[in-house]
């Protein structure tokens with residue numbers, strides 16, 4: 001009844017009964033298609049919609065328990081992941097200290113204080129100081145390989161991540177998934193609209209790895225907020241072209257397919273309390289809320305097999321090891 005009233009407003013009454021039926025059928029089909037689209041969108045967004053999360057907390061907890069019990073089989077232990085991160089971060093810090101020393105040596109005394117300030121991100125253009133390596137070189141020298149973003153080998157897949165030099169043995173921590181960490185009950189709706197970089201952990205913790213738009217502003221703001229004395233607690237350079245921690249490009253790893261099997265998998269890694277303060281500046285993750293009572297969640301990508309130089313990394317977007 002309502003449909004025929006609505007229809008008579010938009011379609012001329014000169015249509016025959018047969019034509020009217022035809023139009024009505026079209027309207028119904030269009031209505032179903034639109035409803036299906038809305039339903040699909042809702043199914044994918046409801047996990048980020050705080051009232052829905054609150055109403056379904058019990059059900060979610062049950063699912064988390066089941067999934068967690070099924071996926072205790074990590075590829076490598078947290079200790080092994082820590083070892084790689086510490087090894088690389090120490091080398092990056094040594095390099096940064098050497099660079100600062102070298103830059104200072106080259107500067108007139110009057111400008112040294114200015115460039116030493118932890119707030120300062122600008123610097124004089126003095127070229128590459130001697131004996132100092134770019135982070136990517138430090139990575140190659142320390143962990144034996146480097147990864148970089150390049151156009152994907154898959155058509156229409158945008159950017160991908162490649163092993164460009166060295167060799168990655170099976171079980172190696174090969175990349176990190178950077179971004180802002182949202183606990184299951186924290187609001188991410190606006191940041192998540194049209195955002196393909198939101199990664200969902202088994203316990204529904206979300207990582208927003210988008211380096212543009214609102215996501216970028218939120219990350220910058222949270223990262224600037226959290227520091228202890230002179231120490232930054234997270235890295236913001238993954239938002240720029242000059243990444244200080246070269247592992248932090250995991251959000252650009254593309255999904256596997258029948259032709260391109262996964263060669264890396266995601267593994268959750270909660271940063272241990274004992275992780276050195278001065279090395280946290282290389283962690284590419286920050287909590288959305290400053291008062292989060294849990295260890296910082298990171299997600300690393302671990303090699304499922306030996307990976308040779310020139311190979312693109314592929315993960316399975318639907319598998320995470322807890």
Ligand SMILES: C[S@@+](CC[C@H](N)C(=O)[O-])C[C@H]1O[C@@H](n2cnc3c(N)ncnc32)[C@H](O)[C@@H]1O
Pocket residue numbers: 152154155156157158159160196197251252253254255256257
């Ligand atoms: C997390 S992003 C990965 C980085 C992305 N390639 C880029 O350039 O921004 C996920 C998006 O990459 C694209 N993508 C990932 N795997 C793909 C594949 N196997 N084939 C085609 N597109 C893919 C899809 O557009 C997907 O929404």
